[in-house]
Amino acid sequence: MNAAIRAVVRAATFHGIEVVGVRRGFQGLHEGDMRLLGPRDVANIIQRGGTILLTARSHTWRSPEGRTLGAGHLNAWGVQGLVVIGGDGSFHGAHYLQQEHGIPVIGVPGTIDNDLYGTDHTIGYFTAVETALDAVDKLRDTAASHERIFVVEVMGRHAGHIALDVAVAGGAEEVFLPEDEHPAEHIAEVVRVSASKGKASSILIVAEGYPGGGAGVTAAIEAQTGLDTRLTVLGHIQRGGSPVSSDRVLASRLGEAAVLALIDGKSDVMVGRGHGGMTFTPLADTWEKRKDVSRDLYRCAKTLSV
Numbered sequence: 001m002n003a004a005i006r007a008v009v010r011a012a013t014f015h016g017i018e019v020v021g022v023r024r025g026f027q028g029l030h031e032g033d034m035r036l037l038g039p040r041d042v043a044n045i046i047q048r049g050g051t052i053l054l055t056a057r058s059h060t061w062r063s064p065e066g067r068t069l070g071a072g073h074l075n076a077w078g079v080q081g082l083v084v085i086g087g088d089g090s091f092h093g094a095h096y097l098q099q100e101h102g103i104p105v106i107g108v109p110g111t112i113d114n115d116l117y118g119t120d121h122t123i124g125y126f127t128a129v130e131t132a133l134d135a136v137d138k139l140r141d142t143a144a145s146h147e148r149i150f151v152v153e154v155m156g157r158h159a160g161h162i163a164l165d166v167a168v169a170g171g172a173e174e175v176f177l178p179e180d181e182h183p184a185e186h187i188a189e190v191v192r193v194s195a196s197k198g199k200a201s202s203i204l205i206v207a208e209g210y211p212g213g214g215a216g217v218t219a220a221i222e223a224q225t226g227l228d229t230r231l232t233v234l235g236h237i238q239r240g241g242s243p244v245s246s247d248r249v250l251a252s253r254l255g256e257a258a259v260l261a262l263i264d265g266k267s268d269v270m271v272g273r274g275h276g277g278m279t280f281t282p283l284a285d286t287w288e289k290r291k292d293v294s295r296d297l298y299r300c301a302k303t304l305s306v
């Protein structure tokens with residue numbers, strides 16, 4: 001997030017545009033919690049996780065009255081365009097603001113879930129995968145030494161992108177994605193088949209959105225096989241930490257692109273990266289269309305766990 005904020009502020013400044021930062025997202029917009037941001041205000045933040053502007057999940061923005069208050073604050077500051085960094089919830093809020101009050105909005109995809117249609121990757125995704133992978137590598141030491149089964153639950157809300165990348169990069173025996181529900185018997189079968197192939201330990205990656213989550217998979221294995229199984233829920237550690245280089249570069253590119261898009265008169269679109277270049281996707285498409293997990297990569301995960 002910070003790298004994207006820095007990019008927006010610096011790109012706008014470069015093009016002679018003043019920037020107002022809004023604290024706590026739509027909650028701050030509703031409350032008028034805004035301040036001018038110059039290029040020096042965003043110094044020394046590209047390497048920091050989180051967001052200097054803070055963030056919040058705000059219910060007031062879901063009502064037209066809440067958005068009218070926010071639009072009033074934007075108009076009072078003379079704001080002529082809004083860059084919204086976030087996921088599909090944020091893009092809903094931006095889309096309605098544009099529709100109801102005519103304020104140009106550009107979305108920048110910022111979510112670890114990588115679940116937005118219209119961009120190959122979202123800001124934060126690469127860092128979340130690295131963090132989860134580091135944990136899986138460490139867990140494998142104990143799994144191998146104790147000859148145990150480890151179930152690792154990763155984030156991703158309703159999407160399995162993080163889970164699939166971590167499974168392939170961590171050499172997992174199986175991955176459970178929200179996109180593909182398996183019959184309960186399949187879960188224990190995975191463990192039995194692994195053991196029959198001579199594997200003394202197993203790492204199973206479960207996306208939090210898989211029915212029952214990591215706890216459900218762990219309980220199913222114990223109930224059906226009686227084997228001692230350990231569950232690790234990685235949780236919010238995946239949302240923090242210094243961003244990896246790919247995230248910093250992506251955030252820098254997309255932040256600059258958002259400013260150029262506003263200058264160009266674009267609105268109600270998300271900037272993204274695809275096919276090696278910039279993409280512009282109507283905000284509504286980002287939640288109405290679905291970005292599936294890579295089926296090639298899923299096949300690869302299955303093949304390599306033989």
Ligand SMILES: Nc1ncnc2c1ncn2[C@@H]1O[C@H](COP(=O)(O)OP(=O)(O)OP(=O)(O)O)[C@@H](O)[C@H]1O
Nearest residue numbers: 026056057058061062086087088089090092093111
């Ligand atoms: N349907 C909606 N209409 C208007 N505003 C919305 C809507 N959904 C979400 N928002 C606003 O957008 C904010 C951010 O949405 P949400 O909390 O779902 O996160 P997100 O942008 O999807 O990112 P992430 O879940 O990855 O952190 C909400 O707090 C709310 O203020």
Ligand SMILES: O=P(O)(O)OC[C@H]1O[C@](O)(CO)[C@@H](O)[C@@H]1O
Nearest residue numbers: 087111112113155156157208239
């Ligand atoms: O921090 P909260 O509000 O518990 O939200 C957690 C959710 O946010 C995300 O981290 C990002 O959307 C999801 O992966 C997760 O399901």
